[in-house]
Amino acid sequence: MSDLARFSINQMTVRQLSLPELTGACVELGVPGVGLWREPVREYGVEAAAELVRDAGLRVTTLCRGGFLTATDPDARKAALADNRRAVDEAAALGTDTLVLVSGGLPAGSRDLRGARERIADALAELGPYAGEMGVKLAIEPLHPMYAADRCVVSTLAQALDLAERFPAHQVGVTVDTYHVWWDDTAPAQIARAGAAGRIHTFQLADWTTPLPAGVLNGRGRIGDGAIDMREWKGYVDAAGYTGAIEVELFNEELWAMDGREVLAQTAARFLAHVIE
Amino acid sequence: MSDLARFSINQMTVRQLSLPELTGACVELGVPGVGLWREPVREYGVEAAAELVRDAGLRVTTLCRGGFLTATDPDARKAALADNRRAVDEAAALGTDTLVLVSGGLPAGSRDLRGARERIADALAELGPYAGEMGVKLAIEPLHPMYAADRCVVSTLAQALDLAERFPAHQVGVTVDTYHVWWDDTAPAQIARAGAAGRIHTFQLADWTTPLPAGVLNGRGRIGDGAIDMREWKGYVDAAGYTGAIEVELFNEELWAMDGREVLAQTAARFLAHVIE
Numbered sequence: 001m002s003d004l005a006r007f008s009i010n011q012m013t014v015r016q017l018s019l020p021e022l023t024g025a026c027v028e029l030g031v032p033g034v035g036l037w038r039e040p041v042r043e044y045g046v047e048a049a050a051e052l053v054r055d056a057g058l059r060v061t062t063l064c065r066g067g068f069l070t071a072t073d074p075d076a077r078k079a080a081l082a083d084n085r086r087a088v089d090e091a092a093a094l095g096t097d098t099l100v101l102v103s104g105g106l107p108a109g110s111r112d113l114r115g116a117r118e119r120i121a122d123a124l125a126e127l128g129p130y131a132g133e134m135g136v137k138l139a140i141e142p143l144h145p146m147y148a149a150d151r152c153v154v155s156t157l158a159q160a161l162d163l164a165e166r167f168p169a170h171q172v173g174v175t176v177d178t179y180h181v182w183w184d185d186t187a188p189a190q191i192a193r194a195g196a197a198g199r200i201h202t203f204q205l206a207d208w209t210t211p212l213p214a215g216v217l218n219g220r221g222r223i224g225d226g227a228i229d230m231r232e233w234k235g236y237v238d239a240a241g242y243t244g245a246i247e248v249e250l251f252n253e254e255l256w257a258m259d260g261r262e263v264l265a266q267t268a269a270r271f272l273a274h275v276i277e
Numbered sequence: 278m279s280d281l282a283r284f285s286i287n288q289m290t291v292r293q294l295s296l297p298e299l300t301g302a303c304v305e306l307g308v309p310g311v312g313l314w315r316e317p318v319r320e321y322g323v324e325a326a327a328e329l330v331r332d333a334g335l336r337v338t339t340l341c342r343g344g345f346l347t348a349t350d351p352d353a354r355k356a357a358l359a360d361n362r363r364a365v366d367e368a369a370a371l372g373t374d375t376l377v378l379v380s381g382g383l384p385a386g387s388r389d390l391r392g393a394r395e396r397i398a399d400a401l402a403e404l405g406p407y408a409g410e411m412g413v414k415l416a417i418e419p420l421h422p423m424y425a426a427d428r429c430v431v432s433t434l435a436q437a438l439d440l441a442e443r444f445p446a447h448q449v450g451v452t453v454d455t456y457h458v459w460w461d462d463t464a465p466a467q468i469a470r471a472g473a474a475g476r477i478h479t480f481q482l483a484d485w486t487t488p489l490p491a492g493v494l495n496g497r498g499r500i501g502d503g504a505i506d507m508r509e510w511k512g513y514v515d516a517a518g519y520t521g522a523i524e525v526e527l528f529n530e531e532l533w534a535m536d537g538r539e540v541l542a543q544t545a546a547r548f549l550a551h552v553i554e
Binding site for chain 2: 213216
């Protein structure tokens with residue numbers, strides 16, 4: 001088994017590559033898995049993308065992303081549920097069993113975090129069974145608390161699991177992403193809780209570097225550049241029984257300005273140096 | 278009792294005002310309390326500043342700030358402890374019973390959050406008794422998790438209380454600042470825990486607005502502009518038995534570019550509109 005056996009490159013890390021460029025580079029560099037994003041996949045065509053990755057012998061480790069389930073407006077809510085059903089369909093078509101969910105922020109003018117979290121639960125009650133039928137697991141991703149207002153009212157693994165545990169594990173679990181949980185001293189125990197119930201549906205890596213850029217979206221650090229001990233976090237998911245893929249997902253303007261194939265090669269090398277070896 | 282009876286303006290909110298301008302504006306506008314910062318106080322002279330606020334009949338609700346106790350280098354550590362003793366002395370000289378502590382981030386190159394938190398406890402074992410003798414309470418301030426790497430490894434009220442509870446309440450307690458804890462669904466229970474032990478040493482307000490600016494330091498929103506329900510959080514500290522001052526502390530480039538007296542008047546008006554009435 002290659003040391004890259006569990007490595008997966010999240011498409012966002014090398015978004016400058018077209019899908020054929022990405023799959024080609026993966027084959028060439030011995031990268032076995034990819035985490036795909038809906039927008040570029042739909043642009044290329046879902047069926048065509050599925051064929052492309054299948055022909056390349058790649059495993060699609062996740063589809064990113066569904067979610068945004070916090071709207072109060074009935075029409076917006078209905079549209080969000082329909083869009084999430086489509087995301088489940090796309091995941092199934094791509095041959096991945098995991099759809100990452102980013103829950104959504106507060107509706108404009110709202111200050112009701114609790115209500116927003118409850119609307120996510122209501123939405124999961126509809127989406128979970130549908131996903132289960134399609135063989136797709138929903139992976140609620142707690143995002144760093146700095147996104148609580150505008151992107152994701154689910155800020156901790158404990159909150160994500162409180163939501164997920166209302167449903168069977170094959171319907172709803174969690175995403176563990178080091179970037180979002182590294183500061184949280186309760187996260188290791190929550191990873192154990194998630195693992196014991198078979199609810200770690202994906203494990204993603206990005207490093208924490210400062211200063212954060214304006215808007216705090218695109219400053220995720222390359223593995224090894226920041227404050228996060230990657231081996232420590234891999235140790236937690238290992239101990240919790242997680243044996244799946246490990247995705248590196250970086251939103252980083254500097255990396256996007258580089259040659260994408262070079263970024264992929266470097267990311268794989270850093271994965272080996274800081275996570276595996 | 279005036280509706281502003283519990284209002285205190287943190288000096289940083291109107292840092293464009295000199296100390297005499299600040300105290301003058303407070304008297305004129307009926308603002309009874311000020312939270313002072315060490316740097317401008319030392320520049321003006323600690324004794325002179327103490328006389329100024331005393332003559333103006335103002336209450337100094339806190340001194341900001343001590344802390345930065347995470348260094349591993351022995352000389353840096355010794356210097357930090359000495360500086361914190363001076364901060365205690367300054368607080369006593371100014372007539373305030375509360376010194377806010379910002380714990381400090383990870384030393385350069387370190388990834389050991391746990392070790393850094395333990396060094397804070399070690400430092401408090403020296404500083405707590407000294408502060409107690411001087412009649413000054415140390416108020417550990419958990420900072421938002423987005424500061425965990427570079428400013429403050431204490432990210433939640435639970436962590437702050439775990440540290441504080443190793444010492445008597447009159448030596449060490451916590452700062453509850455809405456900006457830092459608003460996203461945390463465990464914070465209300467931790468406020469109750471803190472209040473029951475007499476460990477809420479100050480309560481500060483700032484609102485959460487997005488997008489965050491680069492560096493994420495100076496984007497704190499004016500009360501009422503953001504995602505935080507101020508009455509809800511005042512309700513939690515009220516229920517926990519806190520009857521002390523409520524400081525508004527905004528780090529905000531736009532406000533700093535305005536007329537300071539106008540900012541003070543506006544901040545007092547927003548305090549009444551969004552917290553008291």
